[in-house]
Amino acid sequence: MERDKVFTNWVNQYTDKLYSWTLYKTSSKEVAEDIVQDTFLSVYSSMDKFENKSEPYTWIMSILNNKIIDYYKKNVKNIVKPSNEPVNGFDDKGSWLDKKVVFLDLDEDELLDNSGFVETLENCYENLPDKWRKSIQAKYILNINSSEICQELGITPSNYWKIIQRAKLQLKGCLELNWF
Amino acid sequence: MNNLMSNIFLPCVKVTELIERRNFEKLSFIENTQLELHKKMCEPCRSYEKESLLIDSFIKKKNAKSFDGVNQDSEKGNLKAKIISNTLSK
Numbered sequence: 001m002e003r004d005k006v007f008t009n010w011v012n013q014y015t016d017k018l019y020s021w022t023l024y025k026t027s028s029k030e031v032a033e034d035i036v037q038d039t040f041l042s043v044y045s046s047m048d049k050f051e052n053k054s055e056p057y058t059w060i061m062s063i064l065n066n067k068i069i070d071y072y073k074k075n076v077k078n079i080v081k082p083s084n085e086p087v088n089g090f091d092d093k094g095s096w097l098d099k100k101v102v103f104l105d106l107d108e109d110e111l112l113d114n115s116g117f118v119e120t121l122e123n124c125y126e127n128l129p130d131k132w133r134k135s136i137q138a139k140y141i142l143n144i145n146s147s148e149i150c151q152e153l154g155i156t157p158s159n160y161w162k163i164i165q166r167a168k169l170q171l172k173g174c175l176e177l178n179w180f
Numbered sequence: 181m182n183n184l185m186s187n188i189f190l191p192c193v194k195v196t197e198l199i200e201r202r203n204f205e206k207l208s209f210i211e212n213t214q215l216e217l218h219k220k221m222c223e224p225c226r227s228y229e230k231e232s233l234l235i236d237s238f239i240k241k242k243n244a245k246s247f248d249g250v251n252q253d254s255e256k257g258n259l260k261a262k263i264i265s266n267t268l269s270k
Contacts, residue, residue: 008264015260024243033259040263087193094191101227108234112241121238136239139204157204164200172231 007044010056015040017057018064025068027137035071039064073154075134087162089169102180103172117179124174132167135160190214195225199232 015036022032042063050059091097111117125133138149150157190198195218198211207215219226 004268007267011260011263011267015263019259027243036259037263037266041267044267090191090193094193096192096224099224101223103227103231103234104223106230106234108230108237111234112237118238121235122242125238136235161197161201161204164203165197168200168228168232168235169196171235172228175231 003047007040007047010043010060011040014057014060018060021061022064022068026071031071035064035067039067042067072134072138075131087166087169089173100176102176120179121171121175124171124178127174128167128170132163132170135163136167139164190218192218192222192225195219195222196228196232199225199229203232203236 018036018039019032022035023029026032026035039060043060050056086092089097128136147157150160155163195215198207198215201207202215219229
């Protein structure tokens, strides 16, 4: 069948690119595979609607990008943190409980070249609550501005910054405990 | 006087939130002044800012790495076959 042949060609031609892009965006092989497969399913079922007005690659990429956004929406959507919940690490006046300043004198490039440090940070990062990690990732991954992120994720901007703040504070605590 | 002071000097918990917000959007002139003033006097908040930037660099670097690493991935041949057989059998 002509349609199947065209589809097979597209799969062979574009899978590598789509997969690389999705892996870059999601940092997970399983998720990337799922999203790419799902994308091609949609491509196949809506091939009749594709009118060769644009490049097939452009069309397929737009489907893929919507799937990536859906993935983030589904996973981060339900974080609506009560904003008056106290943030860990501060007293009731909002001052630091622990005034350690371990990061102040450190050289960033040196630390990021230090495999022991990177490994510790990696572990701390992996141990963050899933939704916090995804919130942080969303900024780098979707490469869109904060109001778009919040719109996509269905949260308010002030909740979004508070989530990032909490995630960073947790990483800070984890690093101080396990590295310094 | 107390009121004036608390308007100028934000608590650390608020300052760390501003540090994160500044990553995303421009702060107002007043917020920026409050933030800079606070940082001048508060070592732990300066340390927090540095840590925050460090983590951002780490995540950027990590993402870039997983992007580079993909092309040596031999599993992609399997993925193509899987997509074709799964989709066409439906």
